[in-house]
Amino acid sequence: MSHIIELQHVWKRYDTGGEIVEALRDVDFHADPGEFVTVMGPSGSGKSTMLNVLGLLDTPTEGTVLLDGQDVTDLSDAEMTTQRKQFIGFIFQSFHLIPTLSALENVEVPTLFGDDPTARERATTLLERVGLGDRLHYRPDQLSGGQKQRVAVARALVNEPRILLADEPTGNLDRKTGRSVLDLFDEIRREDDVAVIAVTHDPQITEYADRTIELVDGRIQ
């Protein structure tokens, strides 16, 4: 079975004023469609860097990134942006919704720039699916934390991605709300065959995961 995303011998080095920091050291990683993988590790272990490389937000210093079997390591910024839009949905710890836009408009944001006549329909359906069908026109400050993260999930799904990348998705939620968001992830990866990769401190998430990877000092243990 082909991997939807794969890292091969990925190194990431930062030059922080004379001192070279190795955030990722020879990381090999892959995820398959429908798989739920969690990446755990102490802070500063390179989790976020890894997620950024997986999300085509950052390029590795060495190594190769394969997206759906294609080498995407050396794409231009515009090409990477296009690939992100097509393949990847992002979910952040602090939701990062745009405060001036309604829930529905926030979900539409990834489709906004570009001719996409069915976007509104898809956004509405997604919000109904995450249980916010009656909150379409609420602004983020009128929603609770769990509801905001649901809007963010709907936003991540609006372009029908193959991969969902989540950075501490339950970090700002209480246990019960976190659980309901994770249930949502579980449903999505089963029904939509989407690979879910979550970076987290939260041991609760590992209960949902098919696999858990431990990252320490940039190396997979």
Added chain:
Amino acid sequence: MSRLDDLYRRVPALLMARRNLSRNKIRSGLAVLGIIIGVLAIASLGMFGTTLRTGASQQLGEIGNEITISPNFQEGIEELSERDVAEIRRVVVDSEVVAVRTDTGLVTRGQRQTVVTIYGMENPGALYEAQDGRVPDRLRQGVLVGSGTAEILDAEPGNTISIDGRTYRISAVLAEEQGISLVNPNNAVVVPVEDVNGTGYNQVIVSSESGQAANESAIAIRESLNEREERVNVFELQAITQGINQFFGILNTFLIGIGSISLVVAGVSILNVMLMSTIERRQEIGVLRAVGVQRGDVIRMILAEAGLLGVAGGVIGAILALGAGIALNSFVLDDPLATFQVVNFLYILLAVGFGIGTSVLSGLYPAWKAANERPVEALRK
């Protein structure tokens, strides 16, 4: 779906821009105010110039239609002869020719007396109108008294006055000459030409029906009288009016220049506002980039914000400028409708264009900065 929704759907940058601006209404409002002031300054200073020019050309009246011929003293010619005058009469186009013999003298009426300029003219009707009484086509007897002189002497038509010992009956008091004239009648008297000592004439006034006729006449006179020697100086008042027009052109440019400075200041304030707001929204812009919004779209979005500020400021500024123009014109020219001239609308258009241009230009740097920030950096908490 409303038309506005439709527009937002087609130009999503506008929707985002509109919402972003509403986020901090006071800040956006102040930025718009800057543009309003700038646009108002340019447009109303431009219109102020137009009003000045209109007022001035009202004052100048029809002097552009007059030319004056005087003897060329440098060539030793001290006066114009009957033959010169006849020659001028022969060559002019659509014009009346008034030959003037000038002197000064003492005018008395009862106890009152004053020193005045005395013009000897055969046909003053071509130049002057009466305020009281009648100006004859051919002045053979009697005297025409300028309005200022009449006031000093407390004279009116029918009275008799004495000029250098000779007694005249007043035929008319002349209307006050408001504009510029080379034979200003206000503090003068006009008598039959043969009553002024001398044989030649000091100057000849050619009053034409149009500026073009005056110009053609001037050329014809130069060609015929100055053919062999420079006998006469031909002075076209049109040259003055052209000079004055040119002066007002310069003045207008200068005024608009001053106005532009305020627009530059407004531009800096927009630059500041946009920079602040993009720095505040770093993370949001990072998210936009992460979810697949291209750099160009981010630039478009922020330029749209700056552009919206400019359009809002421009439109409000234009309306206020129009109001200011109406107020100015009704105050200075007593004619509010004088505001509605093509040139004024050009000034408004120019000002609005400048305003929008300045805004968009000021948005460029923040837009570029926001779009080129790496999403990874922007998303870092």
